Amino acid sequence: MKTTRRNLVIGGLVSGLAIPGCAKAASDPEDAFKDSEWRDLSADAWKERLDPLAYKVLRKEGTERAFTSPLNDEKREGVFVCAGCELELFKSEWKFDSGTGWPSFYTFIEGALGEKTDLRLWTPRREYHCARCLGHQGHVFDDWPDVPTGLRYCNNGVALKFIPA
Numbered sequence: 001m002k003t004t005r006r007n008l009v010i011g012g013l014v015s016g017l018a019i020p021g022c023a024k025a026a027s028d029p030e031d032a033f034k035d036s037e038w039r040d041l042s043a044d045a046w047k048e049r050l051d052p053l054a055y056k057v058l059r060k061e062g063t064e065r066a067f068t069s070p071l072n073d074e075k076r077e078g079v080f081v082c083a084g085c086e087l088e089l090f091k092s093e094w095k096f097d098s099g100t101g102w103p104s105f106y107t108f109i110e111g112a113l114g115e116k117t118d119l120r121l122w123t124p125r126r127e128y129h130c131a132r133c134l135g136h137q138g139h140v141f142d143d144w145p146d147v148p149t150g151l152r153y154c155n156n157g158v159a160l161k162f163i164p165a
Contacts, residue, residue: 030114030131038085038133050084057156058084058135061118061127066101069157074103078164084135086161087112096147102138103155106147113137128153135159 033039041049046059056062071080080090080103089112090105098104111131118127118139126140138155 028114030134032111033132036085036132041133046084051158054083054158057159058082058133061120061136062156064102064156064158068101069103071103071157071160071162072097072101074162076162076164078162080105080155080160080162082130082133082135082137083159083161084130085133087130087132089113089130089137089160090153090155092162092165096144098144098152098154100152100154103157103160104144105153105155106144106149106151108153115140 043059047055050058053062053064057064074092074095076092078092079088080092080095081088088109090108094105094107096104096106108128113128114131114134115126115128118125127136128138128140129136136156137159138153141152141154142150144150144152
């Protein structure tokens with residue numbers, strides 16, 4: 001094949017587009033759990049495991065009403081786990097009172113969450129979910145300057161369980 005400037009430019013563009021995608025895939029926390037049996041559960045199996053509100057939130061990306069979760073007031077030492085598969089997501093020391101009506105955290109356990117862009121409202125939001133079972137947890141906002149990361153992981157309480165230390 002004859003090498004031309006056009007072929008070099010096209011090849012460079014294709015390579016440039018492919019490399020970031022490969023880098024993301026290689027570091028994606030969901031990849032660590034890609035063979036997990038939690039990924040194979042049917043909708044009916046999830047409905048048997050979860051109450052209706054937990055199913056709506058975890059499996060259908062719903063949102064519970066603000067100020068309805070008892071986890072808003074949870075102050076004990078321990079860990080918050082995914083209500084779907086019990087993967088550890090947050091340490092209690094990272095929880096703070098955001099006043100928003102949902103349990104809020106400023107960071108998470110490394111490798112426990114995956115993210116995607118949520119376009120269901122008027123503006124794009126960062127949705128996050130359990131890396132193992134892919135259960136929807138909430139949205140992350142870069143709007144909290146009073147915590148170490150500046151981030152607010154705004155979690156549906158029904159998507160979590162608390163395990164005391």
